[in-house]
Amino acid sequence: MIGIENIIFLIVAAIGIGLFVWQISKIRKNVLLGRDVDLADNPSERINKTLLVAFGQQKMFKRMLPAVLHLFVYVGFIVINIEVLEILIDGIFGTHRVLGFVGPLYSGLMALNEILAALVIIACVMFLWRRNVTKVPRLATGVEMRAWPKMDANFILITEIVLMLALFVFNIADMKRVQLAGEEVVGAYPISSMFVNVFGDNPEQLYIIAKVGWWFHILGILAFMNYLPSSKHFHIIMAFPNVYYSKLLPKGKFTTNPAITHEIKAMLDPSYQPPAPEVDAEGNPVLQRFGAKDVEDLTWKQLMDSYTCTECGRCTSVCPANITGKLLSPRKIVMDTRDRMEEKGEHPAIFRPNHYKALGEERVETTDEKTLLRGYITPEELWACTSCNACVESCPVNIDQLSTIMDLRRYLVLEESAAPASINAMFTNIENNGAPWAFPASDRFNWADELYVPSKN
Amino acid sequence: MEENKRLVKVPTMAQMAANGEEPEVLFWVGCAGAFDDRYKRVTRAFVQILEHVGVKYAVLGTEESCTGDPAKRAGNEFLFQMQALTNIEVLNAYNVKKIVTACPHCFNTIKNEYPDLGGNYEVIHHSTFLQQLINEGRVKVQGGEAFKGKRITFHDSCYLGRANDIYEAPREVLAALDADLVEMKRSRANGLCCGAGGAQMFKEPEPGTKDINIERTEEALAILGAGNGVIATACPFCMVMMNDGVKNKEQEESVKVFDIAELIAQAEGLTK
Numbered sequence: 001m002i003g004i005e006n007i008i009f010l011i012v013a014a015i016g017i018g019l020f021v022w023q024i025s026k027i028r029k030n031v032l033l034g035r036d037v038d039l040a041d042n043p044s045e046r047i048n049k050t051l052l053v054a055f056g057q058q059k060m061f062k063r064m065l066p067a068v069l070h071l072f073v074y075v076g077f078i079v080i081n082i083e084v085l086e087i088l089i090d091g092i093f094g095t096h097r098v099l100g101f102v103g104p105l106y107s108g109l110m111a112l113n114e115i116l117a118a119l120v121i122i123a124c125v126m127f128l129w130r131r132n133v134t135k136v137p138r139l140a141t142g143v144e145m146r147a148w149p150k151m152d153a154n155f156i157l158i159t160e161i162v163l164m165l166a167l168f169v170f171n172i173a174d175m176k177r178v179q180l181a182g183e184e185v186v187g188a189y190p191i192s193s194m195f196v197n198v199f200g201d202n203p204e205q206l207y208i209i210a211k212v213g214w215w216f217h218i219l220g221i222l223a224f225m226n227y228l229p230s231s232k233h234f235h236i237i238m239a240f241p242n243v244y245y246s247k248l249l250p251k252g253k254f255t256t257n258p259a260i261t262h263e264i265k266a267m268l269d270p271s272y273q274p275p276a277p278e279v280d281a282e283g284n285p286v287l288q289r290f291g292a293k294d295v296e297d298l299t300w301k302q303l304m305d306s307y308t309c310t311e312c313g314r315c316t317s318v319c320p321a322n323i324t325g326k327l328l329s330p331r332k333i334v335m336d337t338r339d340r341m342e343e344k345g346e347h348p349a350i351f352r353p354n355h356y357k358a359l360g361e362e363r364v365e366t367t368d369e370k371t372l373l374r375g376y377i378t379p380e381e382l383w384a385c386t387s388c389n390a391c392v393e394s395c396p397v398n399i400d401q402l403s404t405i406m407d408l409r410r411y412l413v414l415e416e417s418a419a420p421a422s423i424n425a426m427f428t429n430i431e432n433n434g435a436p437w438a439f440p441a442s443d444r445f446n447w448a449d450e451l452y453v454p455s456k457n
Numbered sequence: 458m459e460e461n462k463r464l465v466k467v468p469t470m471a472q473m474a475a476n477g478e479e480p481e482v483l484f485w486v487g488c489a490g491a492f493d494d495r496y497k498r499v500t501r502a503f504v505q506i507l508e509h510v511g512v513k514y515a516v517l518g519t520e521e522s523c524t525g526d527p528a529k530r531a532g533n534e535f536l537f538q539m540q541a542l543t544n545i546e547v548l549n550a551y552n553v554k555k556i557v558t559a560c561p562h563c564f565n566t567i568k569n570e571y572p573d574l575g576g577n578y579e580v581i582h583h584s585t586f587l588q589q590l591i592n593e594g595r596v597k598v599q600g601g602e603a604f605k606g607k608r609i610t611f612h613d614s615c616y617l618g619r620a621n622d623i624y625e626a627p628r629e630v631l632a633a634l635d636a637d638l639v640e641m642k643r644s645r646a647n648g649l650c651c652g653a654g655g656a657q658m659f660k661e662p663e664p665g666t667k668d669i670n671i672e673r674t675e676e677a678l679a680i681l682g683a684g685n686g687v688i689a690t691a692c693p694f695c696m697v698m699m700n701d702g703v704k705n706k707e708q709e710e711s712v713k714v715f716d717i718a719e720l721i722a723q724a725e726g727l728t729k
Contacts, residue, residue, distance in 0.1 A: 062647070249569070250565075250568075250569050250620060250621050250622070251619055251620045251621075252565040252569055252616050252619075252620025252621050253565075253569035253570060254529060254530075254570065256534075256538070256570060256573040256574065257534050257538075260534050260535055260538050261538055261542075261574060263535075264535070264538050264539055264542055265542070268542065290534065290535075291532065291534075318647070318649075320649055320650040320652060320669045320672070320673075321663070321665070321669070323649075323669075323672060324652075324662075324665045324666060324667040324668065324669050324671075324672055325664075325665035325666030325667060326662070326663045326664070326665040327663065327664075327665075328663075380663055380664075383660070383663060384662070384663040384665075385655050386615070386650045386652060386653070386654040386655040386657050386669065387530050387615070387654050387655030387656075388615035388619065388650035388654050388655070389615060389619040389620055390615075390619065390647075390648075390649070390650065392619075393619050393646050393647075406530075406532065409531065409532035410532040410533075410534055411532075412532060413531060413532035413533045414532065414533065414534060414535060419531060419532070419533075420660050420661075422659055422660040422661065423531050423656060423659060423660050425659075426527055426528075426531070426656065426659040426660075427528060427531070427533055427536055430523050430525070430527070430528055430536060430540060431536065431539075434488075434521075434522030434523050434540075435488040435491070435492060435522075435523050436488055436523060436527045436658075436659055437488065437492055437493075439492045441519060441522070442519060443491075443492070444486075444491045444492070444518065444519045444521060445467075445469075445491070445516075445518040445519050446491075447486070447490070447491055447497040447500050447501060448465070448467040448501075448504070448516075448518075450464075451464070451465040451467065451501050451504060451505070452462040452463065452464055452465060453462065453463060453465055453505045453508045453509055453727055454461055454462055454463075454509075454726065454727060455461050455462060455463045
């Protein structure tokens with residue numbers, strides 16, 4: 001039966017979903033600030049990778065304890081969504097546990113749901129413990145872990161616990177009410193059964209408690225969904241496309257800029273005809289920077305990376321530069337990219353840049369330049385990178401931190417000639433001697449002098 | 458015993474071409490292999506193995522030039538492509554099909570980055586090449602028992618390992634020795650960089666609390682324990698960094714850093 005309550009629900013749900021779609025369109029716009037890159041190749045390999053790394057959580061299992069805890073929350077999220085679907089139908093049409101008709105399957109699903117909800121609560125409590133009590137270094141330290149990222153993480157965990165508790169409140173009160181009415185309980189609720197009497201046995205009171213639990217749960221979900229675009233928790237959506245579009249080539253293969261190839265070929269061979277430069281709508285040639293100075297110089301995939309990052313810090317914890325006290329933190333590179341993109345482009349519902357900027361101890365001496373380079377990321381960080389790919393290897397959602405670092409470095413070198421002096425000396429050696437050291441090219445074969453091997457007979 | 462030795466005349470591509478011949482494989486020596494005093498010994502050990510086995514190989518000699526790897530990792534795409542296009546012209550002129558190199562940086566650059574610029578070759582790292590020779594029985598490692606009881610730990614090069622997913626070949630080469638292979642805490646895909654990659658080899662590190670090679674050396678020394686041990690490498694930069702680390706820890710008497718090719722050449726009795 002459809003009543004006023006259902007209409008209110010319908011309106012609230014429509015507003016919640018509409019707001020979410022609006023925020024997603026802003027994020028889409030931001031990501032499309034990036035340079036175009038064709039990543040539509042090899043769909044079957046990409047699907048396999050997505051199944052393994054995103055759906056299968058493959059790379060999470062490099063660290064067992066957080067992997068198992070995260071698996072509870074992940075599976076819980078997916079399975080509980082089936083109940084959310086039922087809640088939506090019940091809410092709109094005024095039905096009660098509309099999926100109950102599937103019988104034993106429904107009982108199994110509801111029982112699994114309850115067990116998972118309990119596991120989610122346990123996992124979230126342990127996550128809070130790791131962040132705030134034992135202070136696992138990768139979660140609690142680092143220049144980029146300022147007020148907002150820490151608050152964001154705690155807020156997500158507390159919200160998830162509260163949402164699960166609301167689900168239990170609804171299940172307990174609803175079950176008791178149905179029992180008191182002498183009706184058959186639809187579904188099986190192993191956890192709620194244990195607490196079935198906590199809300200007393202007044203049917204009206206139980207009805208209200210169940211209603212409050214139900215409304216709190218669904219409103220909480222709608223609100224949380226709209227919090228996602230402002231939060232690191234957005235990874236629950238972006239992990240899937242980001243893994244799908246991740247690099248399929250060997251990690252050691254860096255991008256090659258064809259514009260430079262044409263320039264060199266024209267230099268080496270005067271008869272070489274480079275292709276006509278790209279033109280914009282007015283017919284003016286498009287000038288492309290070499291390397292990246294700001295977010296629009298990065299590709300859309302690199303920008304997507306920054307929306308996928310959940311700030312777990314695995315990359316930073318394995319970075320040889322970071323381990324040995326250098327300023328570089330791959331996580332900071334990714335977080336800075338997102339902050340700068342939202343400063344320059346669109347920003348989600350909650351955006352407080354002052355929460356991101358210098359708070360407390362600050363070793364990163366940024367300038368007031370309104371660009372990603374120097375305004376957020378300093379050359380000192382970029383030059384500390386050994387390009388070892390440990391960050392890329394460690395990322396559970398296939399973010400390519402190294403590609404962004406390299407593009408920023410390229411800008412420093414190609415557009416500003418701003419490399420450290422010893423690096424410039426190395427360039428000069430290669431130009432003059434064909435080797436990074438100052439040895440004459442004519443000595444290159446001297447290693448072969450006076451070389452003996454034992455005779456076979 | 459002088460009479461049991463023969464002088465090696467390392468063949469160049471130019472000589473081969475003049476005789477109308479083509480080698481089975483081009484040995485790309487690399488700048489470190491040609492100029493770095495320590496790594497020249499690795500180049501010589503690898504050539505001794507090639508000579509001993511009878512592989513038909515050649516080198517470019519003075520026609521070789523830097524692949525451009527350090528320029529590229531330092532962000533100088535222009536200089537990289539200058540080097541790459543020039544090298545590709547030389548390699549294509551000699552109709553080179555297969556390249557072996559003892560440097561993971563040269564290996565990665567030629568294998569992965571030259572194809573976009575018109576250089577298509579079968580490129581293999583010397584760890585894979587040695588593994589093949591051992592598997593085919595062409596290198597028998599008869600003197601392997603000299604390593605009995607000796608602890609060897611292999612340090613993964615980033616540009617061999619994570620960059621190109623080659624983890625087992627160098628380990629299988631070492632397994633041919635009768636040694637006690639031990640793994641560091643961070644190994645294979647989780648291996649810790651020596652600190653030299655990304656053109657760090659050519660500059661001072663940024664301010665920090667420790668040098669990366671010291672962090673890595675401490676890890677190697679911890680697993681090797683007291684007494685004689687070997688840190689095996691398969692990269693010229695890793696070798697420099699690990700050697701410096703061992704010296705810094707004043708362990709150079711007991712812990713030696715060797716390239717896998719040197720260990721195999723020793724076991725084959727080629728370096729006497």
